[in-house]
Amino acid sequence: MGQAFEALSAWQVMLAGLLFFGGIYLVFGAATWLLTRHILPALGIGQPLDPRPLAPGQLRREFAQSGLSILLFGTGMIFPWGLLQLGWARLDPNAGWQQITLEILALVAWNDVHFWINHRLLHTRLLRRFHLPHHRSVVTTPFSTYSFHPVEALMLGNVIMLPMVLHDFSFWSLASVPLFSLFFNCIGHANYDFFPKVSYAHWFAASRRHHLHHACYNGNYGFQFTFMDRLFRTRLGAQAAERQLDAYRQREAGAGLRGPA
Template sequence: MEVLLDHLDPVLLDDVYSSASQLIEAICANRTQLCTLAADPGLWQRHGLWRQSISIFFMTWLSSSLFYLVFGTVCYYRNFDQSLKKQPKFRPNQIRSEIADSLWALLVLNALTVPIFVAQVRGLAKIYTFGSYSAWYEVARYPLFVLFSDTCMYWLHRVFHHPVLFRIAHHKHHRFVIPTPFSAYAFDPIEAWIMSLPIYAYSFIWPMSDVGQLLVFFITNIRTFLLREWFVPSNRQSRARSHSHPCSVDDNRDQFHTVHHKSIQPNFGQFSALWDRLGGTYADPEVFSEPVRNKRERVKPLEH
């Protein structure tokens, strides 16, 4: 985040905050206590706490909302099987609900994440300038991050499936049995924030470069909140079609999470099925999705 602020401050934000300060000073002619505080030039200094907090919130909120709307729309029209909308479990006005829930979650989620980003920018995390560590560590930190994130996300996900927490928060996401790309952020906002903590916790435990932190932030958001929500039907024709454009990912991985939406007990993993296999919660997508009629065809009738 510090990298982004360092680039945006001289190019854009210095002028924005200077104009904002002048505007507030002109509006607050009566000099109430609140206006006096808001017009304080120290509040708008480049490295001031309030300015950094406001800048980070608007950067993350606007960019994540724009990314969600654009990327979600592209993938909805290019990847989602429209025939699934005729299924009984596809809710009335579902897409509108998915978008409304996701945008609300993004607003609250980004507001709650501001203190974490501010702590990183102000040197409280173990973030270093890219290139300060050896090349092997620069490469090795990514699989280490995946292992750390996958472990945390698996157990957090399982915790939110406890009957109490599921009823309070997580059931909101499972309303969409046949999710579209627009359901990517359709979580309870507090739950979404808690589930995102492993992304940032890593940099407070082990050293990570500024570039690396940005990289894992974007990759994890794409993988966790968008790619896993693409509902890919099980027939071969649709699978073949899904691999013909850039919105597609590994089909087995898509169905891995689809199984979780159809039956909420198995397949809690984020990046892999490692912890599901170790924790006894793994369900093979191919076996799970296999039509019952095919199973019946394999059962030989008893000979009389």
Template structure:
């Protein structure tokens, strides 16, 4: 039990630090230093109130401590039974990369269906309303979940560990990737290029605009990393294209010396 508690505290502390660092840098960059220069890329033009930031940080820290309990269980009590391994040579680097891709794909699928489920009228208020109090999310809203939803969010870790073999460090990278991505989709700004969402690759990527629409309207755009499930299941909002174009009026180059932006004309690319 002491080992479980130590692992929980270490993992929880690590995730909270990552969140504070990534969300903090995003907030300072977008909401303070380059606030004026990036105003054209603010998805909802108004800014959240200080009380919103405080609520988001408080629930995020609590949720992360709950979510990392499953990681601690994976690393201690469940370790003899799950598929976490420690030697890269066991499966090689090729499998290591594929297993990371598998984790992302599995998480995206799990999240989409779990997310749609907790939007059911009988579940929404008790499980998901806390997160949707951020109708105009900031980077601090990335993990602002009700404790019960935090349990559901953290359940992906044992699901991953009991499906395919995964190296322990790949799970750490998965944590880091998730934090960065979750901060991005709650950023409140769109930092990807104009019309990226219409490119061959971009149309399948979940963007800050797409998730911001979900927070604002409470429906549609249920995906996490990708838009596959939303497009396949008909839950992609019909006004997504318009919202993305509105939030990316032009490509900009940030000038750190003056904290301003300059318009740059030209194509947005065709990936």
């Protein structure tokens, strides 16, 4: 498969990239929406995190911004392909499943480091204007995952470039990165607590942590894991958004007591 990828023309690489990123965005997003809005609530599994309604026109905006990100991610496949064409990187055609497993685990860890660094930079005064479009989704949806400003999309989308020049990865290891990245992203933006009984620090509580990042704007800059936020002391407390949510509940309760106007 790696040799077939290298043999593609530049236009074929970009077209394949567009179809790949567009396809996984729609499939993963729709599956997560169906799961968290219909299937899991009907089964009594888990619970929503933020009870506030979506902003007017939010889904339309998320699809529009995500479409631009998909355009950048898809056409951006020309860059890892270019590294291979120039001989600056190589794919390992003989990697066995054990090597591929270890490579994927290393890329999962690197993805969290890369995300934390870029995400933290996007919250600085210099770059935060490029991150604000993503934060317009205060109450997140699975379709918030690619809802980025183009600058943010470029920063987050170069995650495999450095690893490629440092090690000869299997094609399948590199192809796994957008898959597990989007999978974790959909979980983080689902606004749903899949495992309410696990601790806030647990790997399975990632949706709780990222919900707090959107509710509070700062803190919890990590992706799926907590090691970077722990190391740099940017982790939010488990109750960080309670004031905002309590204020919403009180307004709703007051409106209910007053009844219709």
